[in-house]
Amino acid sequence: MRESYNVFVCESVLKEIREHAKPSPTEVGGVLLGDLYEDVGNIEVLGTVRAKHAISKEFKITFTAATWRGIKKEKRDKFPDKDILGWYHSHVGKDAQSGFTFADLDFHQKMFNKDWQVAIVYNAAKDDFTLFKWKAGRIVGDVILLQRGYATENK
Numbered sequence: 001m002r003e004s005y006n007v008f009v010c011e012s013v014l015k016e017i018r019e020h021a022k023p024s025p026t027e028v029g030g031v032l033l034g035d036l037y038e039d040v041g042n043i044e045v046l047g048t049v050r051a052k053h054a055i056s057k058e059f060k061i062t063f064t065a066a067t068w069r070g071i072k073k074e075k076r077d078k079f080p081d082k083d084i085l086g087w088y089h090s091h092v093g094k095d096a097q098s099g100f101t102f103a104d105l106d107f108h109q110k111m112f113n114k115d116w117q118v119a120i121v122y123n124a125a126k127d128d129f130t131l132f133k134w135k136a137g138r139i140v141g142d143v144i145l146l147q148r149g150y151a152t153e154n155k
Helices: 010-020 065-078 102-110
Strands: 005-009 029-037 042-050 054-055 060-062 083-091 117-125 128-135 138-142 146-147
Touching: 005 010, 005 128, 010 029, 010 042, 010 083, 010 117, 010 146, 029 117, 042 065, 042 117, 060 128, 065 102, 083 102, 102 117, 102 138
Parallel strands: 005 042, 005 146, 083 117
Antiparallel strands: 029 042, 029 083, 054 060, 117 128, 128 138
């Protein structure tokens, strides 16, 4: 188990998340896809799959069984060689926070508990992204290391 992984995010991934979240008055989300390089401690986030069947509210998103079926099918059909590296979701409203809520933390600990799994929170009100990753067994906020170039397409 590593203390922490370096996380590189393709800039088009942030654009995909922003385009998914900006028009919505409720939280939206999905999973982050890419490549895991355990031997050198790096992950590259290259694309997303939207959580199309999630229950979305102003302050919470819930991934249902139908959500997971849709995500797994789209990943298998369109991105079979990519790993699910984590998840993303938005926070909305003028008082939106950029950090994890208790519900976010609980979801991440249950569903994305491998030491290389990450989350990106997009604060739509501030047009601001925050990366969360595991470090020494704890979830911490971190800077996003941008990477130009290749990204999967989510149409």
